[in-house]
Amino acid sequence: MPACYAYARNTATFKTDKQFAAIKAVSLPLGIVTYTMHTENEIGGEDILLALIDQLRANDTLLIADIFILSPRPSRLLALLCEVVGKGVRVVAASLAGEINLPLLRSYTVHFVEMEEKLLAAEAKLIERERLHRIEMDTYASEYEAHLLKLLQKHGVNLLTLVRPANALEGDAPKNPAQGRELREMREKLGLTGEQAGALCQPVIGKSQVSRIESEGSGAAHYENLKYALVTAEVLARYDQTRRAKAIEKAIVRPAQIVEDFAKSRIAS
Structure with missing residues (x-):
């Protein structure tokens, strides 16, 4: 039915x-x-x-x-x-x-079908042009970024500071344990405890935060803060060691120099 x-x-x-x-x-x-x-x-x-x-x-x-x-x-x-x-x-x-009436409807719509086909072809062409344009823009952006980075490095700009400020919050960057190990080795080489290293930072950070930074690297808050403090301490330590070495060398050489100066004075007299 x-x-x-x-x-x-x-x-x-x-x-x-x-x-x-x-x-x-x-x-x-x-x-x-x-x-x-x-x-x-x-x-x-x-x-x-x-x-x-x-x-x-x-x-x-x-x-x-x-x-x-x-x-x-x-x-x-x-x-x-x-x-x-x-x-x-x-x-x-x-x-x-x-x-x-299908035959009558077909006679009326056949021209619209032709227009639709032309429209679809034009749309496909436009999509392809947009795709090529995006590729060109991406290429330009990559080249421009590379050029900009070279200029910044040439002028001694600290790119890490630009990418991650010292006061950045936790979770702003992915964890990087390798960076954390590097800071821990630097701290231990300086003979500092976690608490002492944190006290060198501005603002001061606690021992637990230092431990977290040494585990997560740049993924933890105040990474740049601690890194700057340790690098500064290392530079000062090297300067102090150099100054001490020169003082020791001067103390060792001084007696011989005194004898030589005394001999010269006796000959001259």
Whole structure:
């Protein structure tokens, strides 16, 4: 026995409640009292429609509010209608106040299909141009960044400080245990405890934070703070060692120099 179905698709300009009313208005004059309603709630979707088309059989009737409810694209619209009508199904559109004449509809929409094909070709061309433009911009950005880094390094700018300020919060950078081990080795070489190393920082940080920095590296807060303090301490320690070495050398050489000076003075007299 032939069945009657109705299909509605939610669109931005044609809400389903208005489609329901239009379908009801066109069905009554045709003597259609009952029909099974199928609604596509997802905008742009057609899963419900395709399932309904599979269900349709010869001599069935499909009610729609407007032909473009099936698809806004002319080519897709014609393809769907050809499939449905090819099954021997009668398609009734409320906007046409009756059954769809497929040959007549095809003659009207064929020009729109050609326009659609040209539009799709132009869109594809535009997408390709945008893709190439993005590649060019990415290449330019990479080259410019490399050039900028070289200029900064040439002028002695501390890039680490620029990337991660000394007062950065935890979690601002990924963990880097290798950097932490480097600071721990530097601290131990200086003979400093964690508490002593933290006291050298400005602002002062606690022993637990020093331990965390030595575990996580630049991933922990105040990494740059501790690094600067230890590097400064290392430089001062080297300077102090050099000064001590010179003082010791001077103390060792001085007695011999005194004897030599005394001998010269005696000869001169």
